[in-house]
Amino acid sequence: MAIEILAPAAARERQLAGAILVDVRESHERAMGMAEGAVGVARSDLEAGPATTLPDRDADVLLICELGGRSLKAAQVLIDAGYRRVASVDGGTTRWREEQLPFAQPAGDVDLDFHDRYSRHLRLPEVGEAGQRKLQQARVAVVGAGGLGSPAAYYLAAAGFGTLVLADDDVVERSNLQRQILHTEARIGVPKVESAAIALSALNPKIEVRTFPERIGSDNVERLIADADVVLDGADNFAARYLLNDACVKLGKPLVYGAVLRFTGQASVFDAGRHRGRLPCYRCLFPEPPSAEDAPNCSDAGVLGVLPGVVGMLQATEVIKLILGIGEPLAGRLLHFDALAMRFRETRLQPDPACVVCAPGRAFPGYIDYQQFCAG
Numbered sequence: 001m002a003i004e005i006l007a008p009a010a011a012r013e014r015q016l017a018g019a020i021l022v023d024v025r026e027s028h029e030r031a032m033g034m035a036e037g038a039v040g041v042a043r044s045d046l047e048a049g050p051a052t053t054l055p056d057r058d059a060d061v062l063l064i065c066e067l068g069g070r071s072l073k074a075a076q077v078l079i080d081a082g083y084r085r086v087a088s089v090d091g092g093t094t095r096w097r098e099e100q101l102p103f104a105q106p107a108g109d110v111d112l113d114f115h116d117r118y119s120r121h122l123r124l125p126e127v128g129e130a131g132q133r134k135l136q137q138a139r140v141a142v143v144g145a146g147g148l149g150s151p152a153a154y155y156l157a158a159a160g161f162g163t164l165v166l167a168d169d170d171v172v173e174r175s176n177l178q179r180q181i182l183h184t185e186a187r188i189g190v191p192k193v194e195s196a197a198i199a200l201s202a203l204n205p206k207i208e209v210r211t212f213p214e215r216i217g218s219d220n221v222e223r224l225i226a227d228a229d230v231v232l233d234g235a236d237n238f239a240a241r242y243l244l245n246d247a248c249v250k251l252g253k254p255l256v257y258g259a260v261l262r263f264t265g266q267a268s269v270f271d272a273g274r275h276r277g278r279l280p281c282y283r284c285l286f287p288e289p290p291s292a293e294d295a296p297n298c299s300d301a302g303v304l305g306v307l308p309g310v311v312g313m314l315q316a317t318e319v320i321k322l323i324l325g326i327g328e329p330l331a332g333r334l335l336h337f338d339a340l341a342m343r344f345r346e347t348r349l350q351p352d353p354a355c356v357v358c359a360p361g362r363a364f365p366g367y368i369d370y371q372q373f374c375a376g
Helices: 008-016 043-048 069-080 092-098 112-117 128-137 149-159 174-178 192-203 221-225 238-251 307-324 370-375
Strands: 004-006 020-023 061-064 086-089 139-143 163-167 208-212 230-233 255-261 264-270 333-338 343-348
Touching: 004 008, 008 020, 008 061, 008 086, 043 069, 061 069, 061 092, 069 086, 086 092, 128 307, 139 149, 139 221, 149 163, 149 192, 149 230, 149 307, 163 192, 163 221, 192 208, 221 238, 230 238, 230 307, 238 255, 238 370, 255 307, 264 307, 307 333
Parallel strands: 004 086, 020 061, 061 086, 139 163, 139 230, 163 208, 230 255
Antiparallel strands: 255 264, 264 333, 333 343
């Protein structure tokens, strides 16, 4: 049986004549408004139990979605279930509004910005409105507003994280602009956290950006990350990485790690503070810092400008997964990226039972002089 497809005007006439108009979009989509007189039920719910909404299989049924694709598929399911008079509205609510047919606007207490801005997240079953609210309530500490912090913070802001805490004591320099996408020529000389806050607030004014124009150290690290749900390591030096690792183990915070050099990058999640003996920390991977010869910094060795973007986006992805509790995080895995070969590879990581910081039952040893430790 062929599915009847109606233009919105024709569907409206049928509706006024007694047909039942069913909006099969998701609830967050319907919250933005529906065709006047429509009954709202998500396509999946309608298909799972059509009799709940449509007990009469001989009723004149019109299905509508946003563009017409979902309603067409739902119509086929109803026909297969024995419904005899089913039609789909061509062009959906988009065309319905374009043709200025009666459209019921949302109630005044609906957050239109939320439903519109995050509509693509809301359509994902793994996120949905409940997950997006989790992001909205989450707090992420981003240490470093440079190469890695820039793309990571940009995507976290776009994703709707409620609070981003940015820590960096540096100012914007012209040499940063090749890769640090939060900053602009006009903001050279401006503190990086201030420049970053301008860019992030312009992208998403609904989030809160808190700035710490300070060099992270033993005296302020806990003040910076104590209230964070996740800590993102965008630091460009080993002293800060060891400090962040130790503080995150002590406070039980997941640490999303990233590093770049020349044409290669790494990413991982270190969550030993919450999973002692089962997951490693950064010290399990690097008990001792590498020598300057083995691991030069980007100022000396250079870095491909797009590389921090790749790794920073990987870090942002891990933060989102951790907050939502979806997928498989990179905990216990080190992801390597080779930009020249365009190849990823993975190394499995094991916790070190003798780790000086995260070994089960070991008391926190206290913060050390990380600059001296990394100087060898």
